[in-house]
Amino acid sequence: xxxxxxxxxxxxxxxxxxxxxxxxxxxxxxxxxxxxxxxxxxxxxxxxxxxxxxxxxxxxxxxxxxxxxxxxxxxxxxxxxxxxxxxxxxxxxxxxxxxxxxxxxxxxxxxxxxxxxxxxxxxxxxxxxxxxxxxxxxxxxxxxxxxxxxxxxxxxxxxxxxxxxxxxxxxxxxxxxxxxxxxxxxxxxxxxxxxxxxxxxxxxxxxxxxxxxxxxxxxxxxxxxxxxxxxxxxxxxxxxxxxxxxxxxxxxxxxxxxxxxxxxxxxxxxxxxxxxxxxxxxxxxxxxxxxxxxxxxxxxxxxxxxxxxxxxxxxxxxxxxxxxxxxxxxxxxxxxxxxxxxxxxxxxxxxxxxxxxxxxxxxxxxxxxxxxxxxxxxxxxxxxxx
Amino acid sequence: xxxxxxxxxxxxxxxxxxxxxxxxxxxxxxxxxxxxxxxxxxxxxxxxxxxxxxxxxxxxxxxxxxxxxxxxxxxxxxxxxxxxxxxxxxxxxxxxxxxxxxxxxxxxxxxxxxxxxxxxxxxxxxxxxxxxxxxxxxxxxxxxxxxxxxxxxxxxxxxxxxxxxxxxxxxxxxxxxxxxxxxxxxxxxxxxxxxxxxxxxxxxxxxxxxxxxxxxxxxxxxxxxxxxxxxxxxxxxxxxxxxxxxxxxxxxxxxxxxxxxxx
Numbered sequence: 001x002x003x004x005x006x007x008x009x010x011x012x013x014x015x016x017x018x019x020x021x022x023x024x025x026x027x028x029x030x031x032x033x034x035x036x037x038x039x040x041x042x043x044x045x046x047x048x049x050x051x052x053x054x055x056x057x058x059x060x061x062x063x064x065x066x067x068x069x070x071x072x073x074x075x076x077x078x079x080x081x082x083x084x085x086x087x088x089x090x091x092x093x094x095x096x097x098x099x100x101x102x103x104x105x106x107x108x109x110x111x112x113x114x115x116x117x118x119x120x121x122x123x124x125x126x127x128x129x130x131x132x133x134x135x136x137x138x139x140x141x142x143x144x145x146x147x148x149x150x151x152x153x154x155x156x157x158x159x160x161x162x163x164x165x166x167x168x169x170x171x172x173x174x175x176x177x178x179x180x181x182x183x184x185x186x187x188x189x190x191x192x193x194x195x196x197x198x199x200x201x202x203x204x205x206x207x208x209x210x211x212x213x214x215x216x217x218x219x220x221x222x223x224x225x226x227x228x229x230x231x232x233x234x235x236x237x238x239x240x241x242x243x244x245x246x247x248x249x250x251x252x253x254x255x256x257x258x259x260x261x262x263x264x265x266x267x268x269x270x271x272x273x274x275x276x277x278x279x280x281x282x283x284x285x286x287x288x289x290x291x292x293x294x295x296x297x298x299x300x301x302x303x304x305x306x307x308x309x310x311x312x313x314x315x316x317x318x319x320x321x322x323x324x325x326x327x328x329x330x331x332x333x334x335x336x337x338x339x340x341x342x343x344x345x346x347x348x349x350x351x352x353x354x355x356x357x358x359x360x361x362x363x364x365x366x367x368x369x370x371x372x373x374x375x376x377x378x379x380x381x382x383x384x385x386x
Numbered sequence: 387x388x389x390x391x392x393x394x395x396x397x398x399x400x401x402x403x404x405x406x407x408x409x410x411x412x413x414x415x416x417x418x419x420x421x422x423x424x425x426x427x428x429x430x431x432x433x434x435x436x437x438x439x440x441x442x443x444x445x446x447x448x449x450x451x452x453x454x455x456x457x458x459x460x461x462x463x464x465x466x467x468x469x470x471x472x473x474x475x476x477x478x479x480x481x482x483x484x485x486x487x488x489x490x491x492x493x494x495x496x497x498x499x500x501x502x503x504x505x506x507x508x509x510x511x512x513x514x515x516x517x518x519x520x521x522x523x524x525x526x527x528x529x530x531x532x533x534x535x536x537x538x539x540x541x542x543x544x545x546x547x548x549x550x551x552x553x554x555x556x557x558x559x560x561x562x563x564x565x566x567x568x569x570x571x572x573x574x575x576x577x578x579x580x581x582x583x584x585x586x587x588x589x590x591x592x593x594x595x596x597x598x599x600x601x602x603x604x605x606x607x608x609x610x611x612x613x614x615x616x617x618x619x620x621x622x623x624x625x626x627x628x629x630x631x632x633x634x635x636x637x638x639x640x641x642x643x644x645x646x647x648x649x
Contacts, residue, residue, distance in 0.1 A: 225443050234573060288439075295413075296413075325441045328440060330388075
């Protein structure tokens with residue numbers, strides 16, 4: 001039996017408060033979450049309904065110039081520069097005067113992610129923990145996304161599509177683990193979109209994927225789709241080949257390579273395909289693959305709910321396609337969140353970390369706070385679910 | 387199953403051709419029909435339909451439906467020519483619309499135990515009055531192993547081996563010996579890679595463990611026994627290949643499905 005109230009909140013309070021620090025990629029997020037003590041949590045699996053309140057959710061994104069990606073070293077420097085400021089701002093917005101007394105736990109991202117940025121954030125977490133005497137919890141980034149998505153949408157047991165810059169996975173819960181049913185065999189979907197945006201030299205603000213989505217909306221020739229490789233392999237997919245293919249097309253377009261008859265008309269020598277068409281084709285192709293593997297997983301585990309999490313989950317076209325797929329299945333439902341929770345944030349780390357803390361799992365010794373770049377979703381023991 | 391799909395099928399078919407939906411997967415819907423699609427014969431036939439998916443762009447959808455239906459039809463035709471291998475007979479294929487007509491196999495098991503696929507068959511013998519270790523079960527499972535052995539030896543993979551994708555058929559009502567048929571080659575492929583074959587065997591093992599856990603050990607042993615028999619028929623070369631496949635199978639099992647799966 002799951003008992004989420006095993007550990008009592010500190011200072012005789014009627015609620016738990018957690019600070020979450022996230023910095024596994026180019027976003028630095030700090031969030032404060034409050035869970036009230038609820039009687040029903042003592043006797044069963046209500047981890048999707050913690051009645052949590054978000055006291056603050058601040059974020060700063062390291063944005064690189066158009067045509068450039070973020071390097072680990074520079075990203076880590078950005079996080080170091082902003083960490084203290086953001087923590088102060090988050091605590092102030094949450095109305096926490098005395099962190100040592102008012103916080104139950106500090107949660108940080110343990111992995112997966114880029115080594116240097118992860119490391120610079122965990123140093124801040126350790127410092128705060130020692131300064132205020134508050135225990136630490138290391139959280140798996142993917143589990144953070146899943147738990148936050150469940151809490152916001154109240155989806156009890158969905159098939160999860162986790163799509164972001166570093167991960168592409170279809171996940172379903174079974175026997176205390178989030179099991180991976182299908183995933184990418186090479187690069188992540190967000191990575192594919194980001195790198196294509198670099199080739200196009202479009203702005204990285206607010207995010208490359210968002211700008212591709214806007215360009216795709218302006219595509220004039222939506223009914224003649226450019227054909228791209230379609231690489232679903234059972235429940236897995238592969239995206240590096242698609243990227244290489246479309247990258248070459250884009251380069252030929254910019255170089256004005258008239259020999260490429262796929263791009264330039266044989267008679268008039270005019271470009272048949274625009275940047276908008278390329279963006280549209282790329283999105284349609286990639287998202288069709290994602291929805292297909294999600295549908296396979298749903299048929300496999302006999303589920304009718306889907307939860308989309310991760311940065312690419314903000315994409316409205318992806319949400320729309322998922323909606324259409326679910327409408328054609330009996331009682332299908334799609335759950336998605338908006339950019340506050342889809343894009344990496346501190347709140348999700350605080351929320352998932354707090355669940356872990358309430359089950360009595362927190363760091364006993366600082367040697368357990370080592371961050372790791374490789375940390376698979378199914379390595380986490382999900383104590384808070386039946 | 388949504389009404390739209392049914393309406394589409396009725397619109398496509400010759401009026402008066404009766405079809406009954408029996409199953410829906412992620413990709414296809416399966417119907418049975420009492421009438422042959424183009425001959426005056428009657429009997430029982432299978433119609434496998436891949437409905438268009440609204441979520442994907444029509445041109446992607448068309449290309450995929452065509453590609454996959456043709457792929458499955460080709461595979462079935464090739465497999466049908468292999469001596470000893472039992473797969474359903476392909477009757478007709480309309481790749482552009484995503485329809486496959488196949489021969490119907492199997493029957494209803496006695497005492498309302500359901501359709502005669504391997505899953506229901508094993509469950510029938512595993513209930514109170516049956517003996518899960520009787521010679522009929524052993525014989526049947528060895529035959530299933532032989533079918534998979536033949537498939538692999540000839541350079542093909544099934545891709546989705548489960549006990550519900552194996553149908554048992556017998557010549558008469560009182561016949562005690564069952565002939566297994568492999569069905570649903572939607573994920574099948576032509577391959578010589580040892581990895582694919584190892585994964586194929588592993589997928590089957592997992593399926594047996596999860597659906598027939600009480601007697602899985604014996605069942606898997608018999609399956610492997612049948613599988614090995616085929617390879618051993620081909621002398622030393624067969625032995626070598628068998629060793630490769632079983633070794634890879636062990637490795638796949640150790641690393642779990644694909645990569646590190648803990649727990």
